[in-house]
Amino acid sequence: MGKDKIRRFKENDTFECLYQPQFQEVFGATYYMKGQWHERHFKNGNPLVLELGCGRGEYTVSLAKKIPQKNFIGVDIKGARMWRGAKTVTEESIENAAFVRSRIEFIESVFAPEEVSEIWITFPDPQMKKQKKRLTATPFLERYKSFLKDNGIIHLKTDSAFLHNYTLELVKQNNLELIEANSDIYGTGRACELLSIKTRYEMEFLEKGIKITYLSFRLKKEALLNEPEWDSSAYER
Ligand SMILES: C[S@@+](CC[C@H](N)C(=O)[O-])C[C@H]1O[C@@H](n2cnc3c(N)ncnc32)[C@H](O)[C@@H]1O
Numbered sequence: 623m624g625k626d627k628i629r630r631f632k633e634n635d636t637f638e639c640l641y642q643p644q645f646q647e648v649f650g651a652t653y654y655m656k657g658q659w660h661e662r663h664f665k666n667g668n669p670l671v672l673e674l675g676c677g678r679g680e681y682t683v684s685l686a687k688k689i690p691q692k693n694f695i696g697v698d699i700k701g702a703r704m705w706r707g708a709k710t711v712t713e714e715s716i717e718n719a720a721f722v723r724s725r726i727e728f729i730e731s732v733f734a735p736e737e738v739s740e741i742w743i744t745f746p747d748p749q750m751k752k753q754k755k756r757l758t759a760t761p762f763l764e765r766y767k768s769f770l771k772d773n774g775i776i777h778l779k780t781d782s783a784f785l786h787n788y789t790l791e792l793v794k795q796n797n798l799e800l801i802e803a804n805s806d807i808y809g810t811g812r813a814c815e816l817l818s819i820k821t822r823y824e825m826e827f828l829e830k831g832i833k834i835t836y837l838s839f840r841l842k843k844e845a846l847l848n849e850p851e852w853d854s855s856a857y858e859r
Contacts, residue, residue, distance in 0.1 A: 626702075627702045630701070630702045630705040631701055631702065631705075633705060633709070634701055634704070634705055634708060634723075637708040637709070637711075637712050637721075638712070639708055639711045639712060639716075639719065639720045639721060640704065640708040640720070640721045640722075640723065641655060641720065641721070641722045641723070642701065642722075642723040643722070643723070643724055643728075643731075643732065647731070648724055648725075648728035648731040648732060649728060649731070650731075651731055652731055653731050653732045655732065656731065656732055656733060656734045656737075657733075657734030657737060659693070659695070659720075659733070659737060660693070660737075663720055664693045664717070664718065664720075666693070668691055668692050668693050668718070669692045669693065669739035669740070670692070670693045670694075670695065670737060670738050670739055671685065671692050671693065671694050671695075671738070671739060671740040671741070671742065672694075672695050672696075672697060672733075672738055672740070672741045672742070673685070673694065673695070673696045673697065673741075673742045673743075673744060674697050674726050674729075674741060674742070674743050674746075674757060675697070675698055675726065675743065675744065675745075675746045675747075675757060676696030676697060676698045676704065676707065676721070676744070677698055677700070677703050677704075677744075677745075677821065677822075677823065678703050678704070678706040678707055678821070678822065679696045679698075679703075679704055679706060679707015679708065679710070679711075679719075679721060680706075680707070680819070680820075680821040680822065681696070681742060681744045681819055681821055682694050682695070682696035682707055682719055682721070683707055683710050683711060683716065683719055684819040685742070685816065685819070686711075686716050686718045686719035687716065688815065688816065688819075689718075689816075690718055692718065692739075693718045693719075693720075694718060694719045694720070695719070695720045695721065695722055696719070696720075696721045696722075697721070697722045697723075697724060697726060697729065697732075698721075698723065699723065699724065699725050699726075700723075701723050704721050704723060707719075707721055708721050726757065726762070726765075727765075729765055729766075729769070730765050730768045730769065733768075733769035734769060735768060735769055736769070736771050737769050738766075738769050738770050738771065738774065739770075739771050739774055739775070740770075740774055740775045740776070740777065741766060741770065741774070741775070741776045741777070742777045742779070743757050743758065743776065743777065743778045743779070743780075744779050744780075744821065744824075745779065745780055745781060745821065745823045745824060745827075746758075746780065746785070748780070748782035748784050748785035748788075748859065749785075750784055750854070750857070750859075753849065756785065756788070758776070758778060758785065758788070758789040758792065759792075759849070760792070760847040760848065760849055763776075763792075763841060763847055764847065766841060767841060767843055770841055770843075772842065772843045773799070773840040773841070773842055773843075774840065774841055775801065775838055775839070775840055775841075776838065776839055776840075776841055777836070777837075777838045778836065778837050778838070779807075779817065779824075779834065779835070779836045780834070780835055780836075781823075781824070781827040781832045781833070781834055781835075781859070782835075782857075782859050783805070783833070783835065783857055783859065784854060784857035784858075784859060786803075786805065786835040786837060787852070787857065788850065788852065788854065789837060790803055790837055791850035791851075791852040792847075792849070792850045793837070793839045794850075795848065795850045795851070796845055796846075796847050796848060796850075797845070798839050798840060798841065798842060798845060799839060799840040799842070800837070800838075800839050801837075801838040801839055801840065802836065802837060802838050803836075803837040804835060804836045804837070805833065805835050806833040806834070806835065807834050807835065807836050808828075808833075808834060809833060813836075817836055832859075
């Protein structure tokens with residue numbers, strides 16, 4: 623492991639905004655903060671919003687600064703990347719942002735029923751060949767249902783036309799409420815303030831001329847979710 627990574631991991635242990643559950647604390651277990659985020663960490667009852675696969679936490683930090691009346695938690699498995707977000711939150715004393723280092727597969731162990739109001743998924747790997755690993759596939763949506771408020775909102779911002787259209791089909795075919803779908807947020811000139819936040823990944827895609835898409839929908843608890851039937855062969859990314 624490189625020196626820089628070791629230094630970041632050490633510093634991660636000092637950040638009060640960064641929670642790093644051990645495997646045994648989330649694998650088939652209940653993490654001690656489950657159901658406690660409002661009371662023990664944020665010390666308010668404001669809505670809780672997650673960013674899944676937050677990387678360096680740029681979106682989590684920017685959303686927290688723009689919307690002080692909500693709480694934000696970024697989740698990722700890569701500690702060296704999250705160090706960046708946790709350091710900014712610490713240095714700038716941003717009280718409505720925190721981070722959890724965990725695989726998203728174990729997220730039901732970290733958040734309790736009704737604890738979360740919204741989820742952002744920003745630039746995830748589209749997992750074109752591994753449907754079960756897609757962060758908007760039905761196994762993940764079932765996990766999200768366990769802690770998201772009924773009709774809670776899921777936002778997907780991606781450079782992948784494949785993932786955008788897959789998720790759009792899933793939403794339509796399962797009769798979920800689509801709030802917005804935009805296949806070129808900058809091209810249409812309709813990127814609102816929250817969509818204009820740009821992570822390093824996004825900047826790289828934009829420099830290559832790749833279109834950035836966005837969609838948001840409500841996840842109904844009682845919905846029985848099925849994988850969509852669609853023709854994925856037309857997509858290269
Ligand atoms: C392409 S990066 C995007 C990072 C960030 N959202 C951005 O826009 O800069 C995808 C991130 O998702 C994380 N990730 C992917 N699958 C994950 C999983 N199952 N559990 C936790 N993190 C995951 C990776 O570690 C990586 O940091």
